[in-house]
Amino acid sequence: MLQDLKDFLREEQLHEDGVQQYALKLIERYEPSDTAKMLQAMTFDGFLMYLSSSEGSIFNPNMVDLYQDMTQPLCHYFISSSHNTYLLEDQIRGHSSVEGYIRALKRGCRCVEVDCWDGPNGEPIVYHGHTFTSKIFFKDVVTVLGNYAFKASQYPVILSIENHCSVEQQKVMAQHLTQILGDKLLKSPLDGKIPIGLPSPEDLKGKILLKGKKIGGLENCMNGVVDDPLMGEVSDEEDTAEIDDDHHRNDSIRHRVKKSKQRLSKELSDCVVYCKSVHFSSFKHSQIHSKFYEISSFTESKTRKHIREAEFVLHNARQLSRVYPSGLRTDSSNFNPQDMWNAGCQIVALNFQTAGVEMDLNDGLFSQNGHCGYILKPTFMRNTDERFDPENPQNRDGYKPLSLSVQVISGQQLPKVNIKEGSIIDPLVRVEIHGVPLDQAKQETRYIDNNGFNPVWHDTLQFTIHVPELALVRFVVEDYDKTSKNDFVGQFTLPFICIQPGTSPFHQIIPSYTFPNTYRILLNPPSM
Template sequence: WIGDWFKKADKNNDGRMNFKEVASDESLSMTINLKDDEFVLFYKMLTQRDDVMRVFQEYSSDAQKLSQSDLEVFLREEQLEGDDVEPLAKQLIERYEPSDTAKLLKAMTFDGFLMYLGSAEGSIFNPQRRGIFQDMSQPLCHYFISSSHNTYLMEDQLRGQSSVEGYIRALNRGCRCVEVDCWDGANGEPIVYHGHTFTSKILFKDVVNAVGNYAFKVSEYPVILSIENHCNVEQQRVMAQHLKRILGDKLLKSTLDGRAAVGLPSPEDLKGKILVKAKKIGNLEESFNGVMEDSLSGEVSDEEDAADIEEDNLHRESVRRKLKVGQSKQRLSKELSDCVVYCKSVHFSSFKHSRIHSKFYEVASFTESKARKHLREAGAEFVHHNSRQLTRVYPTGFRTDSSNFNPQEMWNAGCQIVALNFQTAGEGMDLNDGLFSQNGRCGYVLKPSFMREPEKRFNPETPQRRDGYQPVVLTVQVISGQQLPKVNIKEDSIVDPLVRVEIHGVPLDQAKQETRYIENNGFNPVWYDMLRFTIHSPELAMVRIVVEDYDKTSKNDFVGQYTLPLSCMQQGYRHIHLLSKDGTSIPPASLFVHIRISELE
């Protein structure tokens, strides 16, 4: 806050405040009458942190400063930074201690300690997991892939606006699989919109342009274009021309080494490449023998909303008969088919059928309700299927408001392409942002080993039955909050904050606990409340921390949240820098917590 005012008042941007600049700023003119020491006192009052002072004094040998050895004890015993903390202690003093005198004494003052705890290194998210730290050379099916549904929509599914902006936003958020619904347009130009609705229409070529321009701005790993094709053969040819002309070398047109492939390539192998996921004539092997018809009849569309309705409303058989009658066989152009290499969309019949007949490059798509049904009836089979092949899950057709399902359920089954409405803020996108905030935000996260190895037979319903099962206990002590934003714009409104910690993971791990609410204090509420969770599949667990404004009579208002994988949490005293509803930061709002993760005895 002080920094912001300083910048505003520093008219000539010289990093200093002269008398004239201070005098010209009304909000700062009161400080003109404060002498130096008074100003510092005023600043100290604003930033007073008794909660941090308690910790500081507990570890300081003289209650004045932390000597380097005091700091080492704190880092080793409290922050669990390992045994050899001497180099880290030196670095932290060098980096965060504002007093040159203290630096010379190899010590840290309270101000330096506060700066360290408020920094990225003092935050709850482990900085070592920020960059790319995972093995990126495994087959694509071994990764969770950040994926968007109806990417062109900015609002709801019925009358919302379609825009290339949707693609730009999703790709800039690290999304690696975008959806393109293609329909016949005027003048032979294919268009993109939500078919049979009042959503506005955009040109297919404009979408391809946007994808070409933004695909690799935040991540160099491959982008999958999930094409929902409702076009006639002529317009499919136009689609293929646009893809080849606009994307050029970025478009993957053949297997990587030009020979028949035996398995899916890795994100590393496919850097800088755009893959098309759509129907394909024949199979990948045939395309090497050059035996191909010009075009072929077949169902081209991938989505199974009809199947969803069948499941939720009607008897299977009667619907299947209606569908058979209503299905006009659509023809597929060879040119578009040739653009499909490693992601051939296929209809799913059963896990058994897949085990015997499926090719590694075939991708099945499920509505969320179909996926849930498979998960209930054959969890281990589903995980096993996903150790070999890509699966896409998308929201049911009934979500006309573009709401999201909870992606965690689908990740529990090892589904890689869990497609969410990126335009809709809330729990679903918080979890997605949280999972993909690690590994360089590159849009690919390696699945746990027990989901990648087919012989492991992991079932999310019974995590305790797997080899190497080791549950953990997570303890979160919620100590205090700092400068939580007002929810209502009303002059006199002050929040009554409470903190809820949610665990999202396998069914056995789903849990929520809350602190008390603190009346009328969003500036520096203090709780010291202890929340404890037992977690059976820590490798899959996500932790979502939510601050709400308590209300006796109506639903609590959202204040801020932060979501991260349990595996990325740092232990000890940590700050949580809160995010707004849409996932952007809201400085200086934070929580101060103490974290412990220990094996369950």
């Protein structure tokens, strides 16, 4: 009846204003029975259709589409980023393919990486150097980039170059970039004047930016002052930074970390505008000497050391930083990106080909804002006048923790994880909070014995969220096993700020199955 629906909207969905009109709108939109519509009533089928719609989703529909300010400088955004994008498998013998770029770009990735080496017949090739990975041509990568860069998003793509080529083949690289990409390649500041800050994603729509070494500064190029084109040394930070105090690296990796001594061609240098790669010395040095268009790359272990310094957040409010997996991750595994986002690092590069909790978090963060690949950082991470310390978030201005109450009600038709005939799962639901260290937490329901068809829990899990702007919530369903590790069934991850209070189902597509589950979300300030 109409009154029942109104009571549900008011009490469970926390809907306050205009409940009568909203209930009638829902009946008109989702009720399949014309008779029920005439009676201003909603049947059970209509109610399920409403809960399964975007209006009934846990994900606030207002945050699914583009909703953020896209006119801030590039350094004010988290940017969906890929590491060794050409690889489909591991870093030692894996297959290199342009398909890696297609897949990443279709997922909304906005920063892709290419490792360039001298190839046959004067054509640069792409592969993981000093390994047995297969090789592809650089020009094929550029062609794919031109075709797929803006299929999923119109906002800029950053092409991160790891350059190991001779001057001659660098000139060929520059030629391919210029001829194949045409106007998509940004080769000069947008307004033709000496810039005073980074442009915004909105300013750079439809543009591809090259990240790499550059001869001299952007100001020198604009003033017509150009250094000797053969005096710019290619010192690839991705290689030199591999020396990360890990004493267990082997000889082949030690061979790869030798500083590159190639020279840089003017033609390739001229393709770099707003993303000049520079070596990082210290935060004090950067504050005094660094330019806004300079970007430093950090291996994951170096980043973890810098995270302990409060200056890292301020550094990332002024300029871009890129973080990438250690060279020891030969299996293409990933680090936890949340730690790097907590410090304001924008370009946190992951191996997109490797599924797991790390990519779940990446997909969860970038699932908002139209899947455009850019997420505006919280105000306290963009303001250079503030000092946000992720280790002590309670010290920041405007500190206001929130409570999260999740009641896991039931599940329906959960897929089997064992293909043996007659196998039945024992499902449990775990809720994980990923954010600043103080917010890291996980709780789980009881497991339901031998019921994957319609398990019922009615278990309530409680959390306190100290920095809601940075928190991600991950729902995981597993098949409980008392003698071995639980089997994964499905997961769903979303930003905490995108949660819509109320009762709603969430859906996670896993191979050959749709996994629906129902839970209740209650958001209230903690009673402190």
